[in-house]
Amino acid sequence: MTTKSKDLVKGVLECIEAIIDRAGGQESGDLLGKFRARARSLPTDLASHGLQYLVVLTAARSNKRLIEESLRKNSCVDVVNSLVSEKGLHDDKRSYALYGGVLVYLLKQQGIIDEKVSSFRELLENLANPAVEALATPIAEWLKRLAEAYIAE
16 A cells, blocks of 8 residues: 555545544434445546546535535635534435545645645546546545445445
């Protein structure tokens, strides 16, 4: 395992633990279960439709602004806290926002998205690169596997 891979696993694990810590005690709905379902199913959209499509899908099913805000956060804990505390979202929308926000944060943390990207439009432009898509696949796979390992069905 390369140093970069170790950093990736550590980053994804930080995000999964933040989601469990922040959303695990919620009494309304099953946000953790819905996030786990997103983490399991959305890598298929990445493989079949591409990274731009996946990010737009998470924005369309939650809110573009929420995905965009994830670009400006300094830690996954900050991303998760802001998305879980967002008013007016039901768990389905919140689970898409969490998946998209965490994915975008991890892409930026790994240096796959340029550090200067701050808008949704710039994000989509930055993702329009086959090399970026190839680098995003392991992130989606680690999100899937760690969500499956840490969040019970």
